[in-house]
Amino acid sequence: MRIRYICSLGLIFVCFSTICSYAQSWTIGTFRKHDRANPVLTPRASTTFDCPVRGETVHWEQKDVFNPAAVVRNGKIYMLYRAEDTVGKHHGTSRIGLATSTDGIHFTRLPKPVFYPDNDAYKKYEWEGGVEDPRVVEAPDGTYVMTYTAYDGDKARLCVATSRDLLTWHKYGPVFKNHIKGGGEDYWSKSGSIVCRRVGSRLVATPINGKYWMYWGDQPQLYVAISDDLINWYPLTRGGQSLKAVAEVRPDQFDNRLLEPGPPALLTPKGIVLIYNSMYDASKGRANLPEGTYAAGQFLFNAEEPDKLIDRTRSYFMKPDKPYEITGQVNNVAFLEGLVPYKGRWWLYYGTADSKIAVASAPLR
Template sequence: MKHYKHILFVNVALLILLLQFTSQNVFAQNLQTQNQWALLPFVKENQYNPILTPGSSIFTDPITQQTVKWEAAHVFNPAMIIRHDTVYMLYRAQDSAGTSRIGLAVSTDGHHFTRNQQPVLFPDNDSFKQYEWPGGCEDPRIVADANGTYYLTYTAFDGQLARLMVATSTDLIHWQKHGPAFAKAYSGKYLNVWSKSGAIVATYSPNNIVATKVNGKYWMYWGDQFIWAATSTDLINWQPIEMPKGMKPPVALRGQAFNMPQLQIVLPTRKGKFDSDLVESGPAAMYSPNGIRLLYNGRNIPAIGDKNLPEGTYASGQALFNAKNPVQLIHRLNHYFMKPTEPYEITGQVNNVCFIEGLVYFQQKWWLYYGTADSNIAVATCNKPL
């Protein structure tokens, strides 16, 4: 009898271990399956980073008529696109006075860039000076249309208010400014509220990033307190999405959101996580029939967020929206996929910043370009197929 009890005990113990092992494997497989939609993993190219640092080029400013070293202080937050098998980088550059201009650099290998000696987009004595001076032109993001015209969203900063702007080009060097993206929406209701960081929904290919319509309209994710959405018929004039009657915000309004309470928040901040304080759009949003993937930036406050990340840390997240209803969030990573770890990411103009803004598929892999500590530019790569 004792012998049978011993066998029974051993069998039960083995069954428990088998169930635990199976349960852990199922959990791991489910976790992997849940995140299959995400673009992962990214590995920092530390042997090359930072790939762009401040430069010594000079430029005669058209407003002050003074010669300035327009990129001598900081370079960061680049937009990226492929043209003629070449990687084009449009990056934010600051002079010693803090004015931002957008520079251009090109590469045939993704690591080594040759700069244009003059900025390609900058404050001028034009009708947009009132929005762009003295702060400048900041934080570009780029897509193309099916006809080969490039559309750049960027931030104009007049020293007090940020406004989301649009410019177009056919060669990435000569740009036509079109002014504030929301100037005509709701009779100018959102012209003079804080707006920036416009990531247009697009289809990525090895050769281009092409704006893609959903339900007959172009879509854009934008904002840097929460992330909101907007639509357009021409990629120039945009209309922010307001909440339907009876809808309530998913979180309590904070910061700039108090000035635009009617807008529908599509990606809120989250308590206890790396994106507790602020969320901000990254590169052009990635359209596919299975969903719209948005890579975004999150800022942390340990008191309400991730206690293991320093105050003000910018880390990188991903979210997936419904391909047929771009305001419907269907998946979101629970954890950042990139954070500051390197000296040039931890110390700089703003400490503890990895700010993702440019993404291309080039040479059979993904290249994610980002600003480091608001001071330099670096890159990380991912081998996941297109």
Template sequence: MKMKKIYFLFLAFLSLSLTGTAQEIEKEWMMGPFERFTNGQPIVSSDTTTTFLDPMSGKTVLWESMATFNPAAIVHNDQIKVLYRAEERVGEDGIGTHTSRLGLAISKDGLNYTRKSKPVFYPDNDEQKKYEWTGGTEDPRIVETEDGLYVLTYTQWNRDLPRLAVATSRDLKNWTKHGPAFEEYKEGKYNDRDTKSGAIVTRLTEDGKLVAAKINGKYWMYYGVPHIWLASSTDLVNWEPVEDYEGNLMPVMNPRPGYFDSWLVEAGPPPVLTEDGIVMLYNAGNSKNIGVKELGNRIYTGGQALFDANEPWKILDRSNKPFIKPELPFEKSGQYIDGTTFIEGLVYFNDAWYLYYGTADSMVGVVKTKEEE
């Protein structure tokens, strides 16, 4: 089948909000429009009944009793598989004070999901213990290679420093942890620097499959917060940050005073290489005194940016307003009381794009495009 276009040209007449239908798409190169389709309900929420024998403490814990959010997604065996961050309450209050593991939800139709009762990825008594205990494994993104290897990027949180790390699997069950993404670069130059949110560039094949894309012989990954940086790799495990001629990190995208992304920008799901360039969906934080007053402070919305297909560091265009924002009740309740639509997972399934997001560090939501005819 022919490669599907990833946007729809409804520019002239789409003006409804995302509360039940599609929101206007601002520019032709953008993905969407996305619409809500789950009757205003999350697809994954916390569960106080599921237990897990924690290999680090030796205790049985309620591993997803507090929150389930910030999901990655992949199509595997004709099903959508969503890897979501799950937190248990460990006696403290506040964001970043709990223990995170990754759970798995599976859907055959994109609407109904069944969940595994145990986490599928978690801090263990292994060589990554110093980086992952006791904060855990957080905020995944996932891609597949042409030969069927699954590459997971995630945050290792040891309650001292967040580190962007890589793991791989052939079956989404058995994982090999490779450690911090930049551990080997220049004798660990960036290993003790805050890093997170690694989104590897993908492309859509002729048969509708998303795979990691090579540009000029390398894989590319956007990462970081409050600015977005760029890194390259030849093996998807060891990564080299893009630096300027002086050897300093060079951000490829920054917050913008006067816009919805005035406070911070953070890479979202794996970007997609299209005929227009690299389309990156990103998370945007607002500071209302220099941004958009109606959004308030720390409101996370979603934006889109276009980068050059041959020079991934070169930004070509950027949305001026969010294409998704917290509006429904479940998107405004949780650890972020003002709401978030924190986008992290993107798949192409049954001729439609499904975009998965975390809501207020509390639940998982999904929006989708209309099926192409």
């Protein structure tokens, strides 16, 4: 569900035209798409799943695969990806599958989803739209914490789940529950990007001033929340009333319609770097992009005060410019969600046209 507002490691890296020629020194990158290998994951009609809610066997990843999270575990990249079947009134139910790679490019999938709507206490949030758009970090004790969107066909709710092995998950439900005044668990919320630091090949959630921090939202404004335990989150507000925006759209730029966090935010020596996705309104902007394009930029927030924006990229550093990014379930989408450090490189995984999954990478520095 997306809001609709109107070869081997030796492969050749191909520079793509969307890289800024004046990359700012604090940004993560510069990224290059692996054009000879992309897309690295595509829909598959042969895998089936006995859906406990529907009570029948479904081809759970037949329609589309997209919007993945990624972590490094036991020397491999583990990708948790959103997959849609072709059943139901919402044009397919989303579940989350798991695939592994030892080179960042070639993936081996498990035949069944590892996270899905079930006949549990959270069915009312997840059925029948499904579970969408995971982002995963490690807690300091090694537990994996996944933020994801539960979609019931009417509202999107940001939820959280934990796992010790990426296979078995414990759900906790909506992260805000009754902590948004006037909305609570029924407030439309998506895309939770938890602030973390790199520890070798791991991205570990890191407290700042005694609290965990998370950027979230898919609105003209970007919001932030705090937590003591990575499970229960409290949005920052202004005077205890309206949500506090920490960034906003820019009227004439590529990000003039919508802001949405990408992979987990990264604590660096320069500050907190958040890769973000944006939507473009061609009737109001001057970016020379097609209407509705999802392109990506980066924010820099203060490392001591994560609600203070310091800088942002002047233009996008990635846009959809390949056929599989331009045409699909939703056209003109490069939606970035998974970022891991692995074998000397950053590996950045993203959904293409809400249909397939691709990768770009950059040297670690």
